[in-house]
Amino acid sequence: GQQVMQIPQYQHVQEGEDFTTYCNSSTTLSNIQWYKQRPGGHPVFLIQLVKSGEVKKQKRLTFQFGEAKKNSSLHITATQTTDVGTYFCAGPAFNFGNEKLTFGTGTRLTIIP
Amino acid sequence: DAGVIQSPRHEVTEMGQEVTLRCKPISGHDYLFWYRQTMMRGLELLIYFNNNVPIDDSGMPEDRFSAKMPNASFSTLKIQPSEPRDSAVYFCASSLGRREIDEQYFGPGTRLTVT
Numbered sequence: 001g002q003q004v005m006q007i008p009q010y011q012h013v014q015e016g017e018d019f020t021t022y023c024n025s026s027t028t029l030s031n032i033q034w035y036k037q038r039p040g041g042h043p044v045f046l047i048q049l050v051k052s053g054e055v056k057k058q059k060r061l062t063f064q065f066g067e068a069k070k071n072s073s074l075h076i077t078a079t080q081t082t083d084v085g086t087y088f089c090a091g092p093a094f095n096f097g098n099e100k101l102t103f104g105t106g107t108r109l110t111i112i113p
Numbered sequence: 114d115a116g117v118i119q120s121p122r123h124e125v126t127e128m129g130q131e132v133t134l135r136c137k138p139i140s141g142h143d144y145l146f147w148y149r150q151t152m153m154r155g156l157e158l159l160i161y162f163n164n165n166v167p168i169d170d171s172g173m174p175e176d177r178f179s180a181k182m183p184n185a186s187f188s189t190l191k192i193q194p195s196e197p198r199d200s201a202v203y204f205c206a207s208s209l210g211r212r213e214i215d216e217q218y219f220g221p222g223t224r225l226t227v228t
Contacts, residue, residue, distance in 0.1 A: 103158075
């Protein structure tokens with residue numbers, strides 16, 4: 001079945017350092033979404049990417065969709081304590097419409113003050 | 114808008130008991146999703162509905178799990194009988210469903226502990 005893997009599983013960084021999580025799908029995706037889940041919270045939508053090679057920025061966050069539309073990345077510049085949480089990518093489930101998502105395994109980011 | 118509402122927020126029950134989790138989606142959203150999250154298995158989709166009709170329940174672990182959506186503003190996920198391995202956080206989410214790509218809005222979750 002379709003698999004969406006993320007690496008690394010965990011990342012501990014000093015505050016101010018950069019952070020990157022990578023998302024890889026076993027199937028080509030029509031689009032990809034990113035969500036953030038704070039500790040003890042629920043996933044919250046961040047952004048969606050649709051086009052091959054697309055790059056979008058939200059302040060210190062940069063999201064990229066691969067040329068082959070099978071991978072994506074999220075890069076955070078100069079991390080802050082508010083960035084703590086687990087970051088998930090999600091893509092449409094294979095053979096379903098865009099409404100059904102397969103979530104990645106997640107990358108948990110912790111910040112050392 | 115109040116967002117997706119789930120109840121209870123925490124549930125502790127003994128093995129063999131029936132558990133019912135409740136969800137109120139965002140008004141006007143056509144899709145409703147039930148997820149389960151554990152450390153071992155991550156975020157898994159259990160079942161989802163479109164306009165109150167179940168579309169895909171392939172993620173439901175076994176017959177002990179059932180879900181209903183009697184109307185557009187209410188859904189339940191029932192586990193009967195519950196087992197310790199059902200301990201997890203259960204999220205309900207909804208999406209608008211009117212655009213080609215829609216984000217999902219998650220509720221706060223129900224943390225279930227089965228002893």
